[in-house]
Ligand code: NAD
């Protein structure tokens with residue numbers, strides 16, 4: 174059985190669907206601080222069977238011990254954590270407690286139960302503003318926020334753990350910009366309040382929840398002046414976790430891989446692609462740059478290709494089509510969320 178912490182969240186729920194579809198038994202552990210339990214029913218609707226679910230916090234050692242005692246867990250995919258960059262600047266202790274201390278508690282409980290296989294959700298944010306694009310795993314680390322530093326700290330913790338006990342099987346996956354939704358439209362990103370990120374903001378403008386998109390700067394040194402990112406379809410990202418588990422099943426190791434497409438798109442290109450995929454017009458206004466934004470980054474995904482046998486298969490049109498399907502379904506079925 175695979176334990177998925179944070180499995181009710183955006184990336185976790187898509188990964189649980191793929192794990193179930195590939196025949197795995199799955200136990201989701203989530204404290205529901207940024208998700209709703211109804212997602213379990215929608216995951217089951219897609220996969221044809223439900224994962225098990227435990228409402229618990231990764232900081233609760235007793236609850237974790239009970240989970241490891243009651244189930245034969247082979248591996249953990251660890252998504253649980255807080256992820257809002259701005260919030261992490263305002264409330265750094267909460268971020269270090271949840272993301273770093275929470276992971277320490279989880280790793281301790283795993284070691285006590287003899288479970289030494291983990292896939293960890295890291296982020297391209299550990300690279301900060303990269304000197305060279307595409308960004309390879311060898312790029313220097315310059316996380317620019319408490320959130321980014323919490324991810325880097327957990328990475329270091331995992332590297333030290335492997336150095337101390339090479340029986341561990343560890344995959345650190347650095348996500349670029351996860352976007353899109355499951356093509357069934359039953360699960361997707363459902364942020365609380367005003368979205369911080371581009372794609373959910375665009376879909377909320379398209380559905381009429383917000384009047385227009387602010388484009389944060391069109392004077393960057395990029396072809397159309399707007400910021401460039403590597404947008405990866407969340408289903409491709411989910412499949413990257415299955416590929417990582419397969420790689421870990423071969424032999425003990427500690428690997429670090431970028432999960433991105435290798436292709437960058439500008440904000441304007443995303444808006445154009447979304448208008449085409451949805452048939453909706455997205456009114457935009459150009460505002461000033463957002464503090465902390467970098468002009469351009471996208472992944473060098475070649476290590477994931479050679480080491481994990483994984484490449485992203487879905488492009489920007491698929492991303493926009495699926496994000497729009499999800500937003501339309503969610504707006505029409507609020508009682509199911
Ligand atoms: P999400 O907020 O949708 O999912 C995280 C889940 O973890 C939520 O269901 C939340 O309720 C749960 N959770 C949080 N703290 C917990 C705790 N202490 N105990 C138990 N459950 C807890 O976020 P997501 O977008 O699915 O991200 C998943 C992981 O991937 C996070 O670790 C995030 O930092 C990382 N990541 C996300 C992105 C992104 O853009 N979405 C990019 C890079 C990395």
Ligand code: UD1
Pocket residue numbers: 258259296297298349350351369370371372374386387388389390399400401402440463465466
């Ligand atoms: C943000 C986080 C990063 C995280 C990533 C996950 C910051 C500084 N960085 O990255 O840590 O890993 O999300 O997806 O928050 N944009 C607009 N208008 C909007 C929203 C965004 O023009 O309303 C632009 C941004 O300036 C940027 C691009 O769209 O050029 C993408 O922004 P966003 O989706 O927030 O992702 P990142 O900033 O790359």
